[in-house]
Amino acid sequence: MNSSESSDEGGRPYHHGDLRNALVDAAATLAEEGGPDAVTIRAAARAVGVTPTATYRHFANQADLLHAAKHEAMDRLAGTILDLLASEKPAPHPAEAAVQRLAAAGRGYIRFALAQPGLFRTAFLRPHSGDAHPSTEISAILAEAPPYAFLTTVLDDLRAAGWLAPELRPDAETAAWAAVHGLAVLLVDGPYGDCPDTERDRLINATLGMVVRGLSGGPASDAPLNAE
Amino acid sequence: MNSSESSDEGGRPYHHGDLRNALVDAAATLAEEGGPDAVTIRAAARAVGVTPTATYRHFANQADLLHAAKHEAMDRLAGTILDLLASEKPAPHPAEAAVQRLAAAGRGYIRFALAQPGLFRTAFLRPHSGDAHPSTEISAILAEAPPYAFLTTVLDDLRAAGWLAPELRPDAETAAWAAVHGLAVLLVDGPYGDCPDTERDRLINATLGMVVRGLSGGPASDAPLNAE
DNA sequence: CGTTAACTTTGCAGATGTTAACTTTCCTTA
DNA sequence: TAAGGAAAGTTAACATCTGCAAAGTTAACG
Numbered sequence: 001m002n003s004s005e006s007s008d009e010g011g012r013p014y015h016h017g018d019l020r021n022a023l024v025d026a027a028a029t030l031a032e033e034g035g036p037d038a039v040t041i042r043a044a045a046r047a048v049g050v051t052p053t054a055t056y057r058h059f060a061n062q063a064d065l066l067h068a069a070k071h072e073a074m075d076r077l078a079g080t081i082l083d084l085l086a087s088e089k090p091a092p093h094p095a096e097a098a099v100q101r102l103a104a105a106g107r108g109y110i111r112f113a114l115a116q117p118g119l120f121r122t123a124f125l126r127p128h129s130g131d132a133h134p135s136t137e138i139s140a141i142l143a144e145a146p147p148y149a150f151l152t153t154v155l156d157d158l159r160a161a162g163w164l165a166p167e168l169r170p171d172a173e174t175a176a177w178a179a180v181h182g183l184a185v186l187l188v189d190g191p192y193g194d195c196p197d198t199e200r201d202r203l204i205n206a207t208l209g210m211v212v213r214g215l216s217g218g219p220a221s222d223a224p225l226n227a228e
Numbered sequence: 229m230n231s232s233e234s235s236d237e238g239g240r241p242y243h244h245g246d247l248r249n250a251l252v253d254a255a256a257t258l259a260e261e262g263g264p265d266a267v268t269i270r271a272a273a274r275a276v277g278v279t280p281t282a283t284y285r286h287f288a289n290q291a292d293l294l295h296a297a298k299h300e301a302m303d304r305l306a307g308t309i310l311d312l313l314a315s316e317k318p319a320p321h322p323a324e325a326a327v328q329r330l331a332a333a334g335r336g337y338i339r340f341a342l343a344q345p346g347l348f349r350t351a352f353l354r355p356h357s358g359d360a361h362p363s364t365e366i367s368a369i370l371a372e373a374p375p376y377a378f379l380t381t382v383l384d385d386l387r388a389a390g391w392l393a394p395e396l397r398p399d400a401e402t403a404a405w406a407a408v409h410g411l412a413v414l415l416v417d418g419p420y421g422d423c424p425d426t427e428r429d430r431l432i433n434a435t436l437g438m439v440v441r442g443l444s445g446g447p448a449s450d451a452p453l454n455a456e
Numbered sequence: 457c458g459t460t461a462a463c464t465t466t467g468c469a470g471a472t473g474t475t476a477a478c479t480t481t482c483c484t485t486a
Numbered sequence: 487t488a489a490g491g492a493a494a495g496t497t498a499a500c501a502t503c504t505g506c507a508a509a510g511t512t513a514a515c516g
Contacts, residue, residue, distance in 0.1 A: 281507085
């Protein structure tokens, strides 16, 4: 008689009710602890307390589950950045404020990478060849990587404030993103793996400084950069 | 009577003679095609035409083999950069020449990443916790990542030529490296995965431009970068 | 001729993804 | 309100991969 009880009282109901989300959460937790490789059908099912095959009611296969975990990870990265941006009090001068926000976004990005290396790696897993829609639209990049949106906004502000040189605007997102992402990767996985906190902060500042300086027009705008 | 033949004539000799190197090569090839995950004891042994257990005469375990593959990958990356640097004819002006070499190194770095994504990922595998000697010495970084050496040299030249602002010198390696590495990662694994060649070149130029500009002292050297 | 290094055979123990067929529950419909 | 179909689980099983250890075999070398 108690078999259909969906409230408390012993055995969980036959129907989970929200299994898909539960699996995504479990997958995220697995990624958090063991990186992308830890995201397996069986482990996720085990974590939720469900049979492996039940997973196939909600995901086509393991790649599909991993894909969901990737999106979840990316969302959390975006959330961390947003939180940090929201907690900043803008500087009075517009240009200063924009620069400050750019730096804050970068710091949030790196902070997330350091705090959640497993999720960070998962968020930037190479897209499984097969779900590739060959659209080169910016919207595609944006959908794949929400942080891009903040960058665009901040850089527009920076441009409006007269800091960012007009001719540098087009690919500024990429350049700034590359620097921040690269530093994050080097700190998390790379040779800077175990690096004292104080030195790490210095490196972050140096890199952000280079970005800010490199995006402003300056005496070096006509650098002799020969394409190959 | 022919069983001990080490020359041609049919069956390979019982003793391989250079199994360790052969396995490293095989591991590199595996990494080339399938990334780090493809580097397994059995696959490497299979590729060489040897029993899996034979591997244990030369490597302690799978992690050890993978470690060797990682070093091999890093060496090839360094080789690619060196080759490209060697083929550049230096510009007359010292500063120009230094900037040119910095850009060339960056291009070589990214070129390798795009041409050999599997090896590139393998080269920057996070160091397996356990072989971590907590030395923060620069020499450690250098040993782990030969490209660092070129960077140091080039940046010294840049400094000597008066381009690189003195106060920016200390962490210039990291900042420049971060930008180039980040772009490489974004292009190989990240959202820029399938990106038309022409756009890709533009992004590379934009990023390298930012680096060069960002390392020179300029009007923006006193950017309002508040530490957190 | 014997010691020893290099390699093979055999085999275990543990993962994984995925399919097929069955069962329980819910929800709609007559 | 009872029936019946569809949805969401479960059990069982297959095929395949992995690392690794123990013990035997081959050949090289002093």
